[in-house]
Amino acid sequence: MANRTIRKLCAAFAAFVGAHAASAMPLTVPQIQEGSSQTVKYDCKDGKSVSVRYTNTKNRQSFALLTVDGRKLLFVNVMSGSGSRYVADQYTWWTKGPQGNLSNGMGDPNGPPLLADCKARGK
Template sequence: MNRLFALSIAGMAAQFAQSALAMPLTVPQIQTASTETTRYDCKDGKTVSVQYTNTRNRQSFAALTVDGRKLLFVNVIAGSGARYVADQYTWWTKGPQANLYDEMAAKDSPPLLADCQARQK
């Protein structure tokens, strides 16, 4: 009987975790000013879709999928263009071009996504 109860609890926990992961991120203290989705075509033939969010307190975020993981990138200071970081990755845009870097890769490694060009709207 205890084993059946434990399996039932484990099943409910898995369902809860799955539904919790699907819930949108809401931070009441940070209010969205604008959201825009841009699609990029990259040199290697891959396409990436990035959702940019600007907030009323002048923060910027970029949401994109890297290696099957949906990540929220935060804008950080850059010498030119806009640089966003999440986990070990950097998404760097300059005008309509962008590159995705793995900061844990060897120093001379090429970008994960290189020479990505924003599609015209």
Template sequence: MIHMKRFLTFTIAGMAAHTALAMPLTVPQIQAESTQTTRYDCKDGKTVSVQYTNTRNRQSFAALTVDGRKLLFVSVMASSGARYVADRFVWWTKGPQANLYDDTAAKDSPPLLADCQARAK
């Protein structure tokens, strides 16, 4: 019996409907355990789709498009909820709600995406 391993693979096309070609990112050393996509409706009327991946070694990732760039966010320690970072951006979820921040903006700056609510499944 051959034991097949699932590896962490993100398909860039899955993050943006208008992308014609898919370039998968495969990291054989990190095995994905579960993947789910959640759509959020934000206060400003925008919608964002986020692909979450949890791995067997208890790492978590979130893939989403910010300013036209497809980014892979990595989970980091948070006082509450789940906090993911990529480049200068922070995607912070608490239950079904989420906000996107620019970590280089002034402390009192509003989120780039505010009061995003996960759609019911």
């Protein structure tokens, strides 16, 4: 009986530690080294604002980290005819100069962006 209780407690503790460690660990990819990064704050037409952390790597990849619907998402830079386009999940963050728009690829293709006419502060 005592052995079974100890095993249950150990399993519960291990599950707690594993879950806590998984949520607290930073994302690191040793094979991809950061070259530079900057955080840009945007004010959007509808009064909302968004903060975007851009990271460029030494192997010339670009990423954008921003929060969408309460989820921190890592956007990856993809080909664009104009400006910089980043995608994550069903979302696209598209910038050109100091302007940015966030759209949902699962939404109405003719509908407005989630965040429209966002302008970088100070630009």
